Amino acid sequence: MSIEVSKIVQGVEPSATLAMSAKAKELKAQGETVYNLSVGEPDFDTPKHICDAAIEAMRAGHTRYTVASGIPELKAAVCADYKNRFGLDYKPTQVVISNGAKHSLHNAFFATLNPGDEAILPAPCWVSYAELIKLCGAKPTIVQTREEDSFKLTPEAFRAAITPKTRMLLLCNPSNPTGSCYTCDELLELAKIAVENDLFVVADEIYERLVYDGAQFTSFPTVLDGLQERSIVVNGVSKTYAMTGWRIGWLMAPENVAKKISSLQSQETSNPCSLSQYAALAALQGDQACVAEMRAEFEKRRDYVMSRIAAIPGMSAPKTGGAFYVFFNIRNFLGKDYGGVRVETDKDWCLELLQQKKVATVMGSAFSAPGYARASFAASMETLKTAFDRIEEFVAGK
Ligand code: PMP
Ligand code: GLU
Numbered sequence: 001m002s003i004e005v006s007k008i009v010q011g012v013e014p015s016a017t018l019a020m021s022a023k024a025k026e027l028k029a030q031g032e033t034v035y036n037l038s039v040g041e042p043d044f045d046t047p048k049h050i051c052d053a054a055i056e057a058m059r060a061g062h063t064r065y066t067v068a069s070g071i072p073e074l075k076a077a078v079c080a081d082y083k084n085r086f087g088l089d090y091k092p093t094q095v096v097i098s099n100g101a102k103h104s105l106h107n108a109f110f111a112t113l114n115p116g117d118e119a120i121l122p123a124p125c126w127v128s129y130a131e132l133i134k135l136c137g138a139k140p141t142i143v144q145t146r147e148e149d150s151f152k153l154t155p156e157a158f159r160a161a162i163t164p165k166t167r168m169l170l171l172c173n174p175s176n177p178t179g180s181c182y183t184c185d186e187l188l189e190l191a192k193i194a195v196e197n198d199l200f201v202v203a204d205e206i207y208e209r210l211v212y213d214g215a216q217f218t219s220f221p222t223v224l225d226g227l228q229e230r231s232i233v234v235n236g237v238s239k240t241y242a243m244t245g246w247r248i249g250w251l252m253a254p255e256n257v258a259k260k261i262s263s264l265q266s267q268e269t270s271n272p273c274s275l276s277q278y279a280a281l282a283a284l285q286g287d288q289a290c291v292a293e294m295r296a297e298f299e300k301r302r303d304y305v306m307s308r309i310a311a312i313p314g315m316s317a318p319k320t321g322g323a324f325y326v327f328f329n330i331r332n333f334l335g336k337d338y339g340g341v342r343v344e345t346d347k348d349w350c351l352e353l354l355q356q357k358k359v360a361t362v363m364g365s366a367f368s369a370p371g372y373a374r375a376s377f378a379a380s381m382e383t384l385k386t387a388f389d390r391i392e393e394f395v396a397g398k
Contacts (some may be wrong), residue, residue: 016127016366020350024360033386036274038277038360038373040176040325046279047290050241053282054275058290066274068266070097070250071257074277077284078235078250086219088228094258096265097280099272101206101236101249102396106132107261108232108251112168113138119168120161122153124327124369126204128174141166147329150318153393155189155286162197169199171220174207174322177367177374179302181211181321186216191224200230206249207323209240209291212299215321229254239323240291241283264309283331298324301384311393324378327331327364331371332394346370355389 021039028034075092075269082088098104105128113119115137121129123142130140143161145151158169171190174181182190194201203220211217221227236249253261271277305326309317314332330349337343338352347363350373354360364372377384 008135008137012131015131017362020354020360020362023354027354029359031242031360034354035357035359035390036375037191037208037379037384037387038362040239040323040326040378041244042239042294042378043380044294046242046246047283047286049286049308050243050279053286054246054279057250057275057278062274063276064168064274066271066277068270069262070095070271071274071277071281072108073275074188074281074284074385075197075250077281081284082219082233082252086222088221090228090252091255095250095252096253096258096261097248097250098273099249099269100238100247101204101234101245102128102132103269103272104234104236104249104251105202105204106135108234108257109133109136109138111202111257111261111264112232114167116165117160117167118163118165119170120158120166120199121170121193121368122151122157122172124151124177124364124372125174126172127366129170129172130368137339138167139165144369147316147318150180150321151175151327152180152182152186153190155193158193159191162193162199166197166199168203168211169194169201171201172204173220174211174217176207176323177325177362177364177369178318178327179320179323180318181217184223187218187220188223191220191227194230195224195226200232201227201234202234204234206234206236206239208235210295211299211322212295212302213321217322232257233289237280237283242282242294243276243283244277246273246279248272248276248280255358298377301379301381302326304381305375305377305388308392309338310385312392313349315395320377325368325374325376327367327372329371330364330373334371338394338397346373349373353391353394357394359387359390359394 024034024036075095113136117138121140133140221231232253237243301398316329349361359368362374
């Protein structure tokens with residue numbers, strides 16, 4: 001007997017970012033030196049005081065189930081953080097701690113979208129949003145943005161995408177994969193349209209601490225009174241504190257939504273790892289110098305990568321304002337032969353770049369933006385330098 005996979009799961013695509021990273025690791029296991037700019041994950045170690053807190057928690061016996069929606073101390077710390085930095089008032093009952101921000105997003109979609117509902121996704125958009133929305137039986141409405149607009153959703157494009165079935169807008173700010181950041185005024189224009197059309201907004205703010213050029217990040221619910229009631233904010237420790245493997249993220253939502261998500265999580269996964277929660281608590285409450293240091297290093301790398309792209313004739317990318325990605329236009333490099341292999345699409349280009357030059361990037365089509373590629377600069381300067389030397393050689397046919 002063969003087990004048939006359900007219709008809804010049959011449609012799920014694997015995460016392209018993780019798939020490219022797996023390919024790079026495969027080549028590495030075969031003994032190749034690979035320059036991996038595919039997966040978006042800080043190359044820094046988790047700061048020592050955070051690791052120490054997890055060890056202490058283990059020794060103190062915090063090794064049992066916790067409250068399914070997270071330990072009260074961490075929820076309180078999340079509320080205090082958004083209050084201190086953005087002036088937003090959240091109660092701990094509005095916070096749900098989950099197994100990474102990806103899980104928080106899944107919870108948010110699953111708890112709010114009904115089959116047939118439409119959710120607007122400005123593209124280029126991170127690989128998991130559309131798949132997670134489809135898993136709820138809802139429909140992602142992909143709205144293309146333009147490189148000339150720094151890949152930001154314009155009020156006109158937002159309005160034009162709304163139908164009677166639209167319920168939600170997903171806003172990733174700073175954006176994965178483009179690195180674009182919305183200004184307060186831009187967010188306000190989008191917020192007004194959401195209110196006029198009675199939509200709610202899922203604001204993925206996972207990269208908010210990684211903004212460059214001295215920019216001030218604006219948290220979405222701050223731009224208009226009453227917006228907290230129609231927003232679900234997602235954040236976590238993975239990117240800010242180099243804690244991708246610890247799997248702690250959270251959402252902040254209106255109380256009725258958070259309560260139902262807590263019930264859902266209590267049935268599905270129970271609490272996220274107890275020790276990781278104590279580590280996340282130490283991250284939020286401890287010295288923030290580590291964040292400033294990592295941010296400064298990312299900014300240096302951002303400058304370097306932008307200069308390398310600018311130096312390649314025919315290649316372009318809007319300036320990355322936040323997160324640790326550069327999203328570059330490779331249209332001028334398609335429809336050509338590379339070492340005797342015909343390269344027609346962005347996927348072919350990224351695969352050949354990996355095959356021939358051992359540089360791993362992610363194809364734009366995985367982010368609903370064919371003709372582009374994403375490189376993560378969460379890699380050492382040395383890796384970035386060699387990777388871009390090789391990209392330069394590759395497009396020059398060397
Ligand atoms: N949102 C965005 C935009 C991301 O890039 C990521 C990275 N994986 C996540 C959410 C999920 O983060 P986490 O590792 O905490 O699940
Ligand atoms: N968010 C990261 C990325 O875009 C991690 C991989 C993933 O979770 O898909 O590369």
